[in-house]
Structures are given as structure tokens and as C-alpha cells.
Amino acid sequence: MTAVTAPVNxxxxxxxxxxxxxxxxxxxxxxxxxxxPPLVLLAGIFLFPFYWMVKTSLLDLxxxxxxxxxLIPRNPSLQNFxxxxxxxxxxxxxxxxxxxxxxxxxxxLLTASMCAFSFSRLRWRWRNRVFSVVLTGMMLPFxxxxxxxxxxxxxxxxxxxxxxxxxxxxxxxGVFNIFLLRQFFLGVPRDLDEAAILEGxxxxxxxxxxxxxxxxxxxIVVGLLTFLASWNDxxxxxxxxxxxxxxxLMLGLNMFIGGYTAQWNYLMAATCAIVLPSLVIxxxxxxxxxxxxxxxxxxx
Amino acid sequence: xxxFGSARRREAxxxxxxxxxxxxxxxxxxxxxxxxxxxLALTDYNVGGTPRFVGAENYRRFFTSADPSFFASVxxxxxxxxxxxxxxxxxxxxxxxxxxxxxxxxxxxxxALFVPVIIPxxxxxxxxxxxxxPDFGVVNFVIRALGMSAPQxxxxxxxxxxxxxxxxxxxxxxxxxxxxxxxxxVPRHLYEAVEVEGGNAWHKLVHIxxxxxxxxxxxxxxxxxxxxxxxxVQPAIMTSDAYHAGGPNNASLLYVLFIxxxxxxxxKLGSASAAAVLLFAVIAALTWFFFRFSRxxxxxxxxxxx
Numbered sequence: 109m110t111a112v113t114a115p116v117n118x119x120x121x122x123x124x125x126x127x128x129x130x131x132x133x134x135x136x137x138x139x140x141x142x143x144x145p146p147l148v149l150l151a152g153i154f155l156f157p158f159y160w161m162v163k164t165s166l167l168d169l170x171x172x173x174x175x176x177x178x179l180i181p182r183n184p185s186l187q188n189f190x191x192x193x194x195x196x197x198x199x200x201x202x203x204x205x206x207x208x209x210x211x212x213x214x215x216x217l218l219t220a221s222m223c224a225f226s227f228s229r230l231r232w233r234w235r236n237r238v239f240s241v242v243l244t245g246m247m248l249p250f251x252x253x254x255x256x257x258x259x260x261x262x263x264x265x266x267x268x269x270x271x272x273x274x275x276x277x278x279x280x281x282g283v284f285n286i287f288l289l290r291q292f293f294l295g296v297p298r299d300l301d302e303a304a305i306l307e308g309x310x311x312x313x314x315x316x317x318x319x320x321x322x323x324x325x326x327x328i329v330v331g332l333l334t335f336l337a338s339w340n341d342x343x344x345x346x347x348x349x350x351x352x353x354x355x356x357l358m359l360g361l362n363m364f365i366g367g368y369t370a371q372w373n374y375l376m377a378a379t380c381a382i383v384l385p386s387l388v389i390x391x392x393x394x395x396x397x398x399x400x401x402x403x404x405x406x407x408x
Numbered sequence: 409x410x411x412f413g414s415a416r417r418r419e420a421x422x423x424x425x426x427x428x429x430x431x432x433x434x435x436x437x438x439x440x441x442x443x444x445x446x447x448l449a450l451t452d453y454n455v456g457g458t459p460r461f462v463g464a465e466n467y468r469r470f471f472t473s474a475d476p477s478f479f480a481s482v483x484x485x486x487x488x489x490x491x492x493x494x495x496x497x498x499x500x501x502x503x504x505x506x507x508x509x510x511x512x513x514x515x516x517x518x519x520a521l522f523v524p525v526i527i528p529x530x531x532x533x534x535x536x537x538x539x540x541x542p543d544f545g546v547v548n549f550v551i552r553a554l555g556m557s558a559p560q561x562x563x564x565x566x567x568x569x570x571x572x573x574x575x576x577x578x579x580x581x582x583x584x585x586x587x588x589x590x591x592x593x594v595p596r597h598l599y600e601a602v603e604v605e606g607g608n609a610w611h612k613l614v615h616i617x618x619x620x621x622x623x624x625x626x627x628x629x630x631x632x633x634x635x636x637x638x639x640x641v642q643p644a645i646m647t648s649d650a651y652h653a654g655g656p657n658n659a660s661l662l663y664v665l666f667i668x669x670x671x672x673x674x675x676k677l678g679s680a681s682a683a684a685v686l687l688f689a690v691i692a693a694l695t696w697f698f699f700r701f702s703r704x705x706x707x708x709x710x711x712x713x714x
Contacts, residue, residue: 143509150503151520154578157535158523160546164538173544219429231416232423242430245438247695249638251664252688253441255448255677260441262455279433286430311422340528342641347672358530362645365534372538382531390526394519397526401582402589 161383164376165189172372188377192364198381200353201360204270205339208356211274212338213331216281220330221323223280224289225315229301246283250343258347272348273341273356277334285330288403292326293319329400332393336386357382442688448681455675466682478683480658481666484569488662489636491573497628500580504587505617518588522581529579533645536575537562562646565659572642572660583628590624591617623702630698634691640664663687 164172166184192198226232227239261272280286300322301314309317320327342358349355355363361382368374390397424431449466451459470478503521507514524532540547540561548558561571598616607615618625643662647655655661661669667687671680 140509140511143506143511147503147506147511147517151517154521154524157532157539157578160539161535177544177546177549219433222426223430226423226426230419230423230426232420235423235427238427238431242434245434247634247691248438248442249687249691251638251667252445252684253437254667255671255681255684256441256444257437258671259444259455259677276433276437278429279437280430283430283434311419311426315426336526340530342528342530342644343668346644358528361528361530361534365645372541372544375534376538379531379534383527386526386528387523390519390523398518398522398585401585 158383161376161379164372165380167373169371169373188373189381192368192374192377193381196360196364196367196378197353198360198378201355201357204354205357208270208273208345209335209338211270212277212281213335215274215277216285216334217327217331218281219278220281220285221289221320221327222315223286224293225319227286228290228293229298229319230311242280242283243287246287254343254347261348267348268350268354269348270354273338273344277338281334284404285334288330289323289326292323296322325396325399326403328393328396329403332389332396333400333404336389339386445681445684445688448678449685450682451678452676453678453681455677459678462678466679467686469679470682470686475679477658477661477666481661481663484659484661485637485639485663487569488572488639489633491570492576492636493629493632495573495577496580496583496632497625499577500583500628501587501625503584504591505613507584507588508591518585521584524578525581529641530645532575532579533642536571537646540571562660563656565656568647568655568660572639572646575642583632586624586628587621590621594620626698626702630694634694637687637691638664640668644668 163179163181165188166181166186168183168185168187171178171182223242227235257272258267261267266272276282296319300318304314304318305311340358341356342362345356345359346362349359352363361378364375364378368378448459450461450463452462452465453459469475473479507518507521511517539545542548542558542560542563545561547561551558559567562568594617598620599612602612602616639662643655643660643665647660648665663683664687667680667683670676670683
């Protein structure tokens with residue numbers, strides 16, 4: 109291989125690359141014929157819905173019902189966005205979603221890593237038994253506990269507020285996150301915290317000042333996945349929230365659908381606005397998200 | 409000796425304290441509610457009233473088709489899962505194979521295929537409603553332009569589930585990323601061994617790639633079914649309105665939508681709990697199956713193939 113790539117004068121390259129290399133190069137060219145056209149086609153198909161959403165959001169109602177839709181919008185305008193985002197208290201929904209998701213992320217990061225710390229670094233009797241009992245919550249579908257939770261929050265008078273959406277995150281933040289964090293903590297060398305304990309540092313200090321700073325990558329992954337799950341959640345707000353001023357974005361979107369039946373230009377404008385924050389997060393944090401998916405997929 | 413003992417006690421106390429959130433959380437949000445669900449399943453209960461014990465009546469109603477929508481939801485869910493899981497696995501595995509070649513701009517392709525997953529499902533459901541709108545949607549425009557008869561997609565009993573399955577294929581970025589990671593973890597020297605023996609790409613796929621990634625395929629299949637059993641947002645957004653849930657003739661009344669409808673539209677919390685118990689049993693069985701049989705179905709590098 110080096111013999112082929114090294115020579116710089118054109119003659120030797122033109123005349124005769126080593127036979128093995130020639131075969132390899134030809135095979136690679138042939139392979140790319142199988143690879144690029146389907147990849148480009150499928151990537152195009154996967155992205156097309158986004159294009160169509162943006163395109164529709166720029167049209168007036170008349171052009172939507174044209175018999176032959178055009179690929180490029182004629183007289184595009186942003187008027188739909190103004191209409192869609194002002195007829196409904198969109199900003200309000202956005203802030204509600206932001207509040208719920210932020211509180212969920214903070215609670216999850218704090219309590220899940222506390223528990224993971226206990227299950228990975230501290231030695232106590234029954235630790236492993238408690239952990240395996242708690243793990244039973246991992247595969248438990250929300251639908252199985254949904255009705256009793258609803259009854260509980262109703263009895264407490266806390267439905268139609270953010271507490272039911274946020275509270276579970278402050279009680280361990282999902283066993284799955286504890287599991288992930290624990291796996292990571294088990295890989296962090298113990299020397300540092302043992303030395304600190306011997307010198308009289310409290311466990312709280314070891315946790316906050318030694319372990320957490322060393323665990324930034326996994327905390328970012330858990331935080332991102334938690335944020336997206338909470339931001340995108342539709343069922344829990346649907347069950348617990350009833351009054352409009354407490355709607356999250358997803359409930360707002362649901363209201364749009366009801367209010368704007370067949371007015372696809374407004375609907376697509378609203379959808380654009382709802383999709384945008386997620387897209388921004390994706391572009392900024394793609395690397396961590398992919399890592400997170402692999403982590404949750406491979407080790408889970 | 410005494411100091412050592414107290415240090416251990418201190419550590420144990422800290423252990424319990426740090427684990428306390430999830431211990432409480434497990435009692436409040438997992439164990440307690442599960443017991444309550446199992447109990448409520450045996451009662452007739454709406455939010456305002458008090459639970460009235462009815463024994464196995466809720467279950468009996470399901471299985472004697474006193475309520476035909478239960479069987480409708482089981483049928484819809486089975487169809488949904490049996491179509492969706494294989495379709496998603498096939499497409500995402502193929503795409504992962506393509507991405508695992510020496511392709512340029514791999515990161516860009518992977519990102520393009522992954523983006524749909526990031527978008528809120530409620531929002532992408534709205535986008536798909538518009539794409540597949542029978543009269544003015546772009547999909548039917550293309551189909552008519554090709555001279556074929558355009559289906560009604562979400563509006564028809566026969567095509568509503570396949571339409572959602574198509575959307576799920578579009579949403580299979582997760583498995584693409586997982587498969588790609590698994591493919592990249594296959595040691596290169598195994599492929600070189602096949603080359604030395606004179607094997608071609610097909611031999612590599614069948615004798616190296618598939619056995620090596622079989623644990624991942626198995627994992628994706630099982631989690632795929634578990635997720636399919638819990639699909640809610642799609643049918644709730646795309647085929648429900650204020651008065652109906654579950655689309656034309658209950659054809660898209662997926663199981664969990666059935667639970668939701670029993671509980672929060674019809675206020676039949678007992679019946680909804682019974683349905684939830686059945687779902688729980690099925691998911692527990694699948695999970696058990698996964699942990700019990702994963703070792704005997706698939707190849708794990710450290711162990712033996714049995």
C-alpha cells in the first residue's frame with residue numbers, strides 16, 4: 109500500500125500500481141456504488157418531512173390546497189408564524205415546558221447520582237439486595253402505575269400543577285439513570301476518595317467535590333437524555349394538567365391540532381417552533397447524545 | 409478497633425442516607441402503585457366514588473368480549489408490533505451496514521438518519537399527518553402522479569397501522585446508532601481471516617457479522633416489542649379527537665390508548681387497572697425471556713455458543 113501511495117511522479121503511478129492494491133482500489137470503488145446511492149436517497153427521505161414542514165409553514169392557505177404542490181414555495185411569508193404563535197399563549201407554554209424540564213433534570217442529576225454513589229462506593233449491609241429490589245422498577249411501564257399515581261396526586265390536591273410531573277425525578281430520577289451512573293462510578297479509581305475519607309472529609313464532600321467533577325461526561329449524557337424525555341413527554345402532562353395556563357408545549361400543540369383542523373400552514377408553523385429547540389439541542393450536543401444512545405443500548 | 413467499627417457504621421449510615429431518595433421513590437412510585445393497581449383491578453371504581461369489589465369481573469369482561477374494544481386493541485397492538493419491529497430492524501440494520509463501510513461523511517449521514525428521533529413524537533406525528541393527508545398530502549400527490557390509486561392512510565381501517573409502522577421506520581435512528589456501534593466493535597482480524605480463506609462479503613456477513621452482533625439484534629428486538637406494546641402518542645395524536653380515540657372502527661386503538669381511554673375518558677379506573685395488570689404481565693414475561701434466553705440464543709464473545 110505504501111508503495112502505491114508514496115511515489116509522487118505520475119509515471120510510476122500511471123503505469124503499474126502493485127496488483128494487490130489495484131484490486132483493492134477497484135473493490136472499494138465498486139463498494140461505493142452500493143453504498144452512496146442508497147445512503148443519499150434514504151438520508152434524503154429521512155430529512156424530507158422537515159423540509160416539507162418548513163415549506164408548508166411559509167405558504168398561505170390557498171397554496172396548500174393546490175392540486176400540484178410545488179417543491180419551492182412561491183411568495184413565502186412568515187405571517188403563519190405570527191398568527192400561530194400569537195393566537196395561543198405559546199411563550200407561556202414554552203416557559204412551562206422549560207420549567208418542568210429543568211426541575212426534572214436537576215432532580216434527576218442530584219438524586220440519581222447520590223443513589224449511584226451509595227450503590228457503587230459506600231459499603232453497607234443489604235446494599236446489593238436493596239439495589240436489586242430497586243432495579244425491578246427499571247422495566248416497569250408508566251401505564252402500570254399511572255392510575256394510582258393519578259389518584260394519589262388528586263387526593264393531595266396537587267393535580268393541575270407541575271408537582272406530579274417533576275416529583276418522581278427528585279426520588280432517584282429513574283432507576284435506569286442510577287444504573288448508568290453506577291456503572292460509570294465503578295470505573296472511577298477509588299484512591300482519591302479513600303484518601304480524602306482518611307483525612308477526615310465527609311461523604312458529602314467526597315461526593316460533591318471529588319466524584320461529581322470526575323463524572324462530567326456521564327452527567328451530561330444523563331442530563332441530556334432526561335431533558336429530552338421530559339421536554340417531549342406527552343402522556344404525563346395530558347393526565348395531570350387541565351388548565352390552559354399550565355399547559356406544556358406538547359399540550360399546546362395538541363390544542364393547536366384541535367383549533368386549526370386542516371389549516372396546515374398554521375399547524376406546520378407551530379410545529380416548526382416546537383421542533384426548533386430540540387433541533388438546536390441535537391446540533392449542539394450530538395456527540396453526547398450518540399454516546400448516550402450507545403451506552404443505554406449496549407450496557408442496558 | 410473501636411474507631412474502625414465506628415467508621416464502618418458511619419459509612420453504612422451514609423450509604424442508607426444517600427440511597428434514601430430511590431428507596432422512598434421505589435415505595436411511593438413503584439411498589440405502592442403496583443399493589444394499588446392490582447387491587448383496583450378487582451374493583452369497580454371511578455374517581456369520585458369509592459372502590460366496589462367485583463372480583464374478576466373486569467377480566468371476565470375482557471375475555472368474554474363483553475367489551476369488543478378490548479380485543480380490537482389487542483389485535484391492533486399485535487399487528488403494530490409484528491409489523492413494526494421487523495421492519496425497523498431490517499431497515500436500521502441495513503443502514504448501519506451501509507454506514508459501517510468506508511463511507512465518507514459518515515457522521516453527517518448518521519446525523520441525518522438520527523434527527524427524527526430527537527424531535528418530539530407529538531410534533532412528528534403532526535408532520536406525518538400532513539405528509540399522508542389523503543387529499544392534499546405530498547405522498548398521495550406522488551402516488552397519483554405515478555398513476556396509482558392513492559390510499560386513505562390514517563383515515564382507513566386497513567392502512568392506519570401500516571402508516572404508523574412506516575413512521576416508525578423513519579424513527580429507527582436509535583437502533584441504527586446502536587447497530588453501528590456494535591458493528592464497529594467487531595474485531596477486524598475476524599474479517600481478515602475470512603479473506604485469507606477466500607470468503608466474500610456474503611460469507612463475512614453470515615459467518616462473522618451476524619453472529620457477532622446477534623446480542624445487539626436480540627436486545628433491539630426485545631426492547632422493540634416492549635416499546636411497541638407501549639406506543640401511545642402516535643395513535644393519540646394522529647387518530648383521536650375530542651370524542652373518539654383509536655381511529656376508524658378502533659383499528660388504531662393501541663393497547664395503552666385503550667387503558668388511557670378506559671381510565672380518563674370513561675372514568676372506569678377498575679377496568680383500566682385490570683388492563684394495566686395484563687400489560688404488566690406481558691412485559692414482565694418478555695423481560696424474563698430476555699434475561700433467561702439471551703445466553704442461549706446469541707453469541708457472546710466471553711462465553712460459549714450453545
